[in-house]
Structure formats: structure tokens, C-alpha cells
């Protein structure tokens with residue numbers, strides 16, 4: 181048993197490439213945390229199907245998501261990187277948690293309210309409604325102490341804490357109570373064409389989204405045509421200069437230079453020069469990740485083997501928790 185605190189997080193395989201916001205907002209942090217934590221990263225395909233997915237695409241996106249995480253530095257030998265549907269304990273515990281979750285409580289989840297309002301009642305499923313209890317099961321099966329997520333997932337982690345506490349007080353101490361870990365500074369990378377909305381895999385237009393698997397020439401072109409204001413002064417001011425401030429954040433994280441030193445270096449030398457340098461930095465970061473991803477994808481059997489081994493490791497922990505849960509609630513043991 182490792183004495184490091186356990187960490188759990190999940191990523192939906194909802195597109196055929198990650199975007200650089202996922203890298204800056206999630207992967208960079210996960211890479212740092214994987215040394216000091218017993219880290220488990222789950223590709224949550226059962227969550228992805230709470231909105232309609234094409235079956236062929238879903239299978240492909242699941243592999244591609246795994247490959248990109250590995251290529252970007254998540255080490256499947258040091259951390260556990262696995263596919264949710266490979267461990268049946270997830271939906272099994274989710275069902276149990278459904279039976280202790282209030283209908284009103286689940287109805288208050290803002291992600292559900294937003295997504296169901298966008299889709300309309302007719303295409304909103306019971307699966308989407310139960311999304312948060314599946315997420316709670318993900319976390320609680322592993323007795324995770326730390327859950328690094330974006331700000332939008334804070335409410336789901338709160339619900340997870342409530343459910344764990346409720347179960348513990350009704351049936352005896354069973355689950356660790358997890359804590360959300362939300363990174364402030366890089367919590368939001370914005371769309372390059374619409375620098376007031378979050379860069380997202382499901383953005384309406386492609387032009388403002390830099391994909392990890394874009395070809396270097398495409399990446400450079402997107403950076404150079406990013407929307408900026410007219411005054412040509414490279415200065416960090418998210419309120420009145422959202423475009424250039426977003427580019428400064430990206431530069432700063434990827435090059436490991438402070439925003440102040442970038443302002444001093446580029447200040448009044450104009451946007452063109454700054455964007456050209458930034459394009460080089462972005463390409464230098466992602467071209468090797470892209471190449472490594474393509475190499476990993478060229479051998480899907482090996483990738484599947486790594487994911488299977490990791491799923492076995494995950495299942496061992498998850499099944500132990502699930503067995504305790506079944507026992508505590510009084511399900512009859514199979515002879």
C-alpha cells in the first residue's frame with residue numbers, strides 16, 4: 181500500500197483531440213501531482229454517453245484520449261490510467277448511491293439544469309440526471325482524498341461529500357470524504373476568436389480552438405490570427421484586453437516565464453512579433469506530444485494492453501470497497 185494521498189480525476193472522451201485548455205488547465209497540474217500522490221486518472225466513457233455519441237467514434241476517442249494523456253506525460257506505470265467501463269464496480273456503486281440521493285438534491289445540480297435546458301426535455305435522459313452519482317461512485321470507490329477538477333465540477337464534489345457522509349452515518353464508516361482541488365491561475369484558457377468564452381472541445385467554431393493534434397502549421401496559423409485589440413501594447417489586463425491577456429497566460433504557462441517578464445520583453449514591440457514567438461512556443465510544446473500520440477495510436481494493441489493492466493489495478497481497489505458496501509447495506513452474499 182502506498183502512503184501517498186490518493187488522488188482521483190476523470191476526463192470525458194468527448195472529442196477526437198484534446199484542446200490546449202485541457203492541457204494547461206488539467207494535464208499540467210496532474211503531471212505535477214502524480215509524483216506526490218497515488219494518482220488515478222479515469223477516462224469516463226460511461227459519463228460521455230449521457231449525451232449521444234457515435235459508437236465507432238466513441239471507441240476511437242477513448243483510445244485517442246488515453247494516448248494523448250500518456251504522450252503529454254501521464255505515466256501509466258506510476259499512475260493508474262484506465263477506462264471507466266472496464267471496471268463494472270463504477271455503475272454498481274452508482275446504483276447504490278442513487279438509492280440514497282434525493283430527487284430534489286439531484287435536481288439542483290447546475291450542470292444538469294444547464295445541459296437539459298440546452299437540449300430540451302425530450303432528449304434529456306435519466307442517465308444525464310444520474311451523472312453526478314456516477315461521478316461520486318468514481319471518487320468514493322478509491323477512497324480518494326483529493327479530486328483536482330475545474331470550477332464547474334465543484335458542486336458535484338460537494339454532492340459526493342454529502343453522499344459519503346450520509347452513507348457513513350447510516351451504515352458505518354465506509355468512505356473517505358474527498359476534497360476538491362481547484363487551480364485558480366490557469367483555471368481558464370479562452371477561445372482565441374472569442375476571448376470571453378472558455379476554450380472547449382464542444383465549441384461552435386473551430387477557428388478559436390487549438391487542438392493538441394492539430395498539425396504545427398495549423399496551430400501557428402490559429403495563434404497568429406487570434407483576436408486582439410487595436411492598441412498593439414502587450415499588457416496583461418483581462419478586463420479591457422482579454423485577447424492579449426489570454427495569449428500571455430498561455431505563453432507564461434508553456435514557457436515557464438512570468439507575465440511581468442513577458443510584458444517587459446514584448447511590451448511595445450507590437451502584437452505581430454509577440455504572436456510569432458508564441459506560435460513557436462506552442463508548436464515546440466505540442467509537436468512532440470502530437471508525434472508521440474500518433475506513435476502510440478499506431479499500435480492500438482499495445483495501448484489496449486496498457487489500459488487493461490491499469491484497469492485490473494483499479495478494479496482490485498474498487499472491488500474491495502464495493503464488497504464492503506454490499507455487506508454493510510445487507511445484500512445477501514452469493515454462496
Ligand code: ATP
Nearest residue numbers: 192194201202205206330367368369379380381382
Ligand atoms: P467539453 O466541451 O466536452 O465539455 P472541455 O474541453 O470543456 O470538454 P472537459 O473534458 O470537460 O473539457 O474537461 C477536462 C479537464 O480540462 C477539466 O479538468 C477542465 O477543468 C479542464 N479544462 C477544459 N477546458 C479548459 C479551459 N479552457 N481552460 C482551463 N482548463 C480547462
Ligand code: LTN
Nearest residue numbers: 188189190191224315318319329
Ligand atoms: N465530470 C467531470 C469528469 C469526471 C470526474 C469524475 C472528475 C467524471 N468522474 C471523478 C473528477 C472525479 C468533468 O470534468 N466533466
